[in-house]
Amino acid sequence: MAKLVAILATTHHPFYYRTSRLPAEQAPPFAAEWVRKVAAYRETLTRVRPDVLVMVGSDHFHQLWLDNMPQFLVGKAPFYDANYYNEEREFGLPRMLLKGHEELSAYLLREGIDRGFDLAFSNELRVDHSITCPILTVRPENDLPVVPIYTNIFAPPLPRPERFVALGRTLRELIDSWPSQLRVAAIGTGHLSLELGGPRQFGPHGPDPEFDAKAVEWIAKGDIDGCLANVTLDSLHEPGNATHGFMDFMLMMGLAGYAKADYADSLDLFHTMEAYFTWYPNGADA
Amino acid sequence: MSKYLVDKFLFTVDRDPELVERYREDPAGTVEWWEREQAGRILNCPDAEATTWLAFTGTERAALAGHDHVALFELGAHPFLTLTLWIAMFERDHEEPLAMQLDYAARLAHKSLPYPDIST
Numbered sequence: 223m224a225k226l227v228a229i230l231a232t233t234h235h236p237f238y239y240r241t242s243r244l245p246a247e248q249a250p251p252f253a254a255e256w257v258r259k260v261a262a263y264r265e266t267l268t269r270v271r272p273d274v275l276v277m278v279g280s281d282h283f284h285q286l287w288l289d290n291m292p293q294f295l296v297g298k299a300p301f302y303d304a305n306y307y308n309e310e311r312e313f314g315l316p317r318m319l320l321k322g323h324e325e326l327s328a329y330l331l332r333e334g335i336d337r338g339f340d341l342a343f344s345n346e347l348r349v350d351h352s353i354t355c356p357i358l359t360v361r362p363e364n365d366l367p368v369v370p371i372y373t374n375i376f377a378p379p380l381p382r383p384e385r386f387v388a389l390g391r392t393l394r395e396l397i398d399s400w401p402s403q404l405r406v407a408a409i410g411t412g413h414l415s416l417e418l419g420g421p422r423q424f425g426p427h428g429p430d431p432e433f434d435a436k437a438v439e440w441i442a443k444g445d446i447d448g449c450l451a452n453v454t455l456d457s458l459h460e461p462g463n464a465t466h467g468f469m470d471f472m473l474m475m476g477l478a479g480y481a482k483a484d485y486a487d488s489l490d491l492f493h494t495m496e497a498y499f500t501w502y503p504n505g506a507d508a
Numbered sequence: 509m510s511k512y513l514v515d516k517f518l519f520t521v522d523r524d525p526e527l528v529e530r531y532r533e534d535p536a537g538t539v540e541w542w543e544r545e546q547a548g549r550i551l552n553c554p555d556a557e558a559t560t561w562l563a564f565t566g567t568e569r570a571a572l573a574g575h576d577h578v579a580l581f582e583l584g585a586h587p588f589l590t591l592t593l594w595i596a597m598f599e600r601d602h603e604e605p606l607a608m609q610l611d612y613a614a615r616l617a618h619k620s621l622p623y624p625d626i627s628t
Binding site: 284287288289290306307308376377420422423424460463464492 | 512515516519522523525550551552581586587588589590591592595596606609610612613614616617618619620621622623625626627628
C-alpha cells in the first residue's frame with residue numbers, strides 16, 4: 223500500500239514569494255524571520271522524501287464561478303497550469319506548470335464517490351495561489367506530481383465544517399489503502415482569522431488574535447471535537463469575513479486524525495497570522 | 509436584486525486587463541456597455557446561447573457606476589471580488605504600501621457584524 227509520509231496544514235500567504243525575494247535593504251522588517259520559518263517548515267516535507275502530493279486548496283474565483291460552482295472538486299489531468307493574471311498583478315506570482323498524477327486522481331474520485339462524496343472533477347484545471355503558494359514555500363523545485371483538491375470556502379452556500387472534517391477522514395482512509403508503493407504527502411492550505419474587503423482588513427495583526435490562538439491550539443493538539451464544538455458556518459463570520467478558509471485546516475485535521483501535530487509553528491504578521499503544522503502518520507523516519 | 513450580476517461584473521472586469529483600465533477611466537460608460545453587451549454572456553457557452561433576463565437594479569448600477577465600494581458592500585457584493593478589482597484600479601494612486609487597502613477599510617469602518625449577506 224501507499225505510505226502517507228506527511229500531512230502539512232498551513233496558511234497560504236500570496237505575498238510571501240515576492241517578499242522572500244526582495245534584497246535585504248528593501249525587505250520589510252519581518253521578512254527575515256518569515257523566510258527562516260518557511261525554510262524550517264520546508265524541511266518537514268523534504269525529510270520524508272515524498273513521491274506525490276495531494277494538495278487541498280480553494281479557487282479564488284479564477285476558474286470556478288457562480289454559474290456552476292462545485293463544493294469539492296478533484297483535478298484529474300496530466301498537468302496543471304498555474305496562477306492567473308490578477309495574481310501576477312497583485313502578488314507578483316509567477317506562471318507555473320505542475321505535473322499531475324492521473325492514477326491517484328482517478329482512484330480518489332472513484333473511491334471518494336463510492337464513499338458518499340459526490341466529487342466534481344476537472345480535466346483542465348488551472349490552479350491558483352492556494353495550490354502554488356505551498357509549492358513555492360515547501361517544494362520550490364516543483365518536481366513532484368500533484369492531485370489538486372478544491373473546496374468551496376468562498377461562495378455560499380458552503381458545506382459545513384463537519385463535512386470538511388469528514389472529507390479529510392475519507393481522504394486519509396483512501397490514501398492509506400491506495401494500492402501503490404508511492405510515498406504520499408498531503409498538503410492543505412487555508413486561513414486563520416482573515417478579513418478581505420471589510421472594515422477589519424489589513425490591520426497590524428489578524429482580525430481576531432483570540433480566535434487564532436484557539437485555532438492554533440485545536441490544530442496542534444489534534445482537537446477535532448473541540449474545534450467542531452466551537453466552529454460553525456455562522457460563527458466563522460465573527461473572526462473575519464474570509465475566515466471560512468479555516469475549514470481547509472479542519473479538512474486537514476480530519477486527515478490527520480486525533481493526533482498532536484509533530485511540528486507546529488506560527489508567525490504573527492500584519493493582516494493575518496501564519497501557521498505551519500506537520501504530522502508524520504507513520505513516524506518522522508518512515 | 510441581482511447580486512449575482514454585480515458579482516459577475518466585478519469578476520469579468522477583474523480578469524481582463526483592458527476592462528480594468530476601461531472601468532477605472534470610464535465607470536459609468538463601462539457599466540452601461542457591459543450591461544448591454546456582456547451581462548447575458550454565459551462564460552462557458554457560445555455567445556449565441558446567452559441569458560436573456562439579467563439586469564442590474566438602479567441601486568446596483570449606480571454603485572458600480574460611482575465606484576462606490578461602500579454601497580457595493582452594503583448590497584452584498586462579494587467583498588473579495590470588490591477588493592481585488594479596487595486594488596487593481598486604485599492601488600497605484602497611493603504612495604505608501606497598503607495605504608489604499610487601509611483607506612478602503614476606513615471607509616467601511618461604520619459597518620459592524622453581521623455584514624450583509626453575500627449569498628447569491
